[in-house]
Amino acid sequence: MGILLTLLPPVCAALACLPATAALQLPLTRLNFVAPAKSGLPVDSVQLFGQRGVFQLVNGSAIHGRPEAAYCLRLGVGTPRQIITAKLDTGSSDFVTAGAKTPGLDRWFDAKSSSSLVWQHQLVRTPYTTGFWEGHLATDVVSLPGPVPGPVRAAFSVAERSSGYFQAGAGAWQASVGLAFERLSNARTAAGGGNFADTLARQLGDAMSTGSPPVPFCLQLCGGDAGLGSFIRIGQANRTDMLYASVRWDWYYEVVIADIKVGRSSLGMDCKEYNMDKAILHSGVGDIRLPARVHARVAQQVGAQQPELGNRFFNGLGLLCSSDGSLEATKRLLDAFPSVTFSLVTPDNQTVDLELSPAQYLRPVVLGGSPAGNGSCFRFGIQSTSDGAILGATFLSGFLVEFDRAGRRIGFASSSCPEANSSSRVLGPRPYVAIGGPQDCAFFRADVAASTSVLRPAAVAMATVCAMCIL
Structure with missing residues (x-):
């Protein structure tokens, strides 16, 4: 018989998070900090979200770095x-x-x-x-x-x-x-x-x-100041509702993104661009980071629904705050944004959809002394990178995620976090209709395919x- 190290909320038991023979489970703490900004530019602007969806640009207290x-x-x-x-x-x-x-x-x-x-x-x-x-x-x-x-x-x-x-x-x-x-x-x-x-x-x-x-392990990463409900579990999730994406190469947890949607609309790009030069799951990075052209298209489609938002917000240099910090005001703010869905290739060459709610990709930030007073502030958790697609903690935090190295697959199921994003969903599997199938979306790396050395x-x-x- 194994051992259980952390008390789980009642909802976890209801979702059958634990198998009959429990494995080792360790509680995690979420630590918030400000990382140095690569560009050297601070987060120095705040927009207030009005009751009628009107955004007003005001001067805010600078955060000299990137909230992480x-x-x-x-x-x-x-x-x-x-x-x-x-x-x-x-x-x-x-x-x-x-x-x-x-x-x-x-x-x-x-x-x-x-x-x-x-x-x-x-x-x-x-x-x-x-x-x-x-x-x-x-x-x-x-x-x-x-x-x-x-x-x-x-x-x-x-x-x-x-x-x-x-x-x-x-x-x-x-x-x-x-x-x-x-x-x-x-x-x-x-x-x-x-x-x-x-x-x-x-x-x-x-x-x-x-x-x-190699043993499987599971991560549940929760939001909130301390990440209450977060854990790592050594062993399988044993969830009947878990859907799996395939791991392409056994180095990073490299997956293949077949499509990205904002709301119900696909970005409509060549899917190889989503995976150039790789697409990996990375809990050590806070944001979702996408190749520059892909990020620009996501920002364009999200921004089309909120035209008052400027480039500073989508580039991570501006914050969006509710005016009074009430639950009702925060809900109105989040409801004004669309879902963002990532379709990942499965082991049988279908796709599984990971639908991220706005509460998942708009990352909460504590901003002392801002014009928002005690309001809830958010930054855009999808940013640009030149290092391939990195699906960081922002992506992982909506789900219970199983990393099965022996099976070269990653499983996704609904999270049991206390503040679980109820509108974040795992959907599928779905057939992929493009000519050649979803593996045509993969970016071919000769060095990884031919070598077993550390890259x-x-x-x-x-x-x-x-x-x-x-x-």
């Missing part, structure tokens, strides 16, 4: 135990923790203070478009939150140098737990290395009912690993 959120576990690492906050990241496969003082970071893992740490004599450096981390691979004991078996011995990188990666200040996290395919892992050859879900399954043995690695971990990076002795 991370879903985190609190872990105890080393002997004696040091408490760290770790972001869950389906866009990478490594467990890494800050290992030295970084400007603004008030907590990190002190490797010298742990009597149980074993160095693996391997240097790991991972550059990103906006930063990097560099450190050495080690193994140490890791304790999970709650009354659980363990601890386990896990492999992770201790980052002695970093910039622009770990989050300092409010909403701080000092570590990242990667959950993608093992191919992206720098630690896959080390004892206790690879995907953290597999590390738990290998070492907790009979205390869990998850089967042999680019996390959101936009390529890891370089070299062996060396620790002096």
Whole structure:
């Protein structure tokens, strides 16, 4: 018999979230923070939504960066135990923790203070478009939150140098737990290395009912200030209403987008553009990020229903606020926007539709001192990128999502979050009528198809690993 670590709301039981033999389930906390804006421009404009749908542009308090959120576990690492906050990241496969003082970071893992740490004599450096981390691979004991078996011995990188990666200040996290395919892992050859879900399954043995690695795991990411109801579950969802999209390559969780609709209208683009140069599910990124031309078409179609909205709102530089913050005013604001639907290819070459309600893709932002007073403010959670389509936490947060690496598929079912977006839906499967079928939408990558090497971990990076002795 397995163990259950978090109390679930009554609605979860009604939806049969748990199997007869429960697997390991760990509660997650949502941390809100402001990430540096790539463009250097602050969010500095606010529009008030009037009762008649009229928008008025006013000057607001600047947010010097991009409002973001991370879903985190609190872990105890080393002997004696040091408490760290770790972001869950389906866009990478490594467990890494800050290992030295970084400007603004008030907590990190002190490797010298742990009597149980074993160095693996391997240097790991991972550059990103906006930063990097560099450190050495080690193994140490890791304790999970709650009354659980363990601890386990896990492999992770201790980052002695970093910039622009770990989050300092409010909403701080000092570590990242990667959950993608093992191919992206720098630690896959080390004892206790690879995907953290597999590390738990290998070492907790009979205390869990998850089967042999690679084990499936589920994420439920909820909104609200603290993400009440969020969890990671090691094991299957066991939901009869779950529909599956196929995973194209076993590196990131790469899917194929067959179509995108705003309301009931397709964007009408060549579907290869939706997947150029890849389309991945990435819990470590807050927004939905789409190739520039696709983002422009989405903004155009959403904006056609709200012509008073300007480019600053759709480019993430402006906020939209209800005038008084009441539930009625907020509902009127959300009801003025259309749904946005992503059609993903299924294992049998049909499609499953993930319909996102406005409450899912309009991301709430706390804006102190704004003209909206105590009003509810939102930013557009669909942004532009040059790194392929990234379906981030905004996309995932409407659903219970099962990551089945062995079956190379991702399952979607309705969420049991307390504030679950009732109008976000999982629909299908549906036949795909285009000539050649939905796989014609896939962007062909010769390097991924022909190679099993690590290509680019996390959101936009390529890891370089070299062996060396620790002096």
